[in-house]
Amino acid sequence: MNLNLSDILKAKGISPSVQRVSILRYMTEHHTHPTVEIIHEALSTSIPTLSKTTIYNTLTLFSQKGLIDSFVTDDNATHYDAVMTHHAHFKCVRCKRIFDLPFPELEKVENSDFEINDIKLFYYGTCRFCKEHLNN
Amino acid sequence: MNLNLSDILKAKGISPSVQRVSILRYMTEHHTHPTVEIIHEALSTSIPTLSKTTIYNTLTLFSQKGLIDSFVTDDNATHYDAVMTHHAHFKCVRCKRIFDLPFPELEKVENSDFEINDIKLFYYGTCRFCKEHLNN
DNA sequence: TTCAAATTTGTAATTATTTCAATTCTATGA
């Protein structure tokens, strides 16, 4: 398991430090689209000296190497995502959780003014849990 | 023109102060998806005392009353938009400008776990101007 | 005209992120 993650990093030309492996492990085990803050809270227990700067550096590196994706939502924080298959996101405006949804068929943009390299699709609304339990 | 904007505000139950009318005018005349920073720079000349807090308050109010929309892009800043017809956005990763694009036909999400109230679609890439003039 | 309520303002606080220099770690070659 650990070896596996190390190998993934090495395959991308990233030397597998304790911090990097931990962050990658967190990302692959938690598909919750965490922010730097959340990751820091979660990993500080096992690596007390882990700094946010390292997490920022690491996630930026992972992103550049194509290991993870990132996006911002209307909380103005960057969320990271280790699921690299193209998908859409649903954000519950109540509990703020972000869920994956399949990316729908999209007609191509007929406009030569724009060279499109990436498409992001966000749904906003209320999740079933909040619908059922927080009726106020 | 001015009367017009005042009336729009009044129709939404918003009293048309100088600041609010100016901000609404800026939004209707500039479809550039400005940030608070940009609006502040632009209007400070004519209203030197205009504070960012007022701009934040006003845009939040306009948004709540359905006069404008807002979204964030990967610059982690909130952009405001007075074009209220549903459309998509293209952001040029070079010049950072944001353009409107028609919102494509989308298949309905078949998932009772989510009640969807809003959909946002962003394209990222390079605009024609940057393609032609900044080839580096 | 008066005054309460609404609005605006400026400052300070908060939050996310970046910068950067100092420290720590690690792999390599003597």
Place this chain on the structure above:
DNA sequence: TCATAGAATTGAAATAATTACAAATTTGAA
């Protein structure tokens, strides 16, 4: 094995967007 250069990490400070909030100003109705 040991020294050491380069890589990685750290923490503190700087920056940027936003919010909180109390004081000052403006406004509209009585």
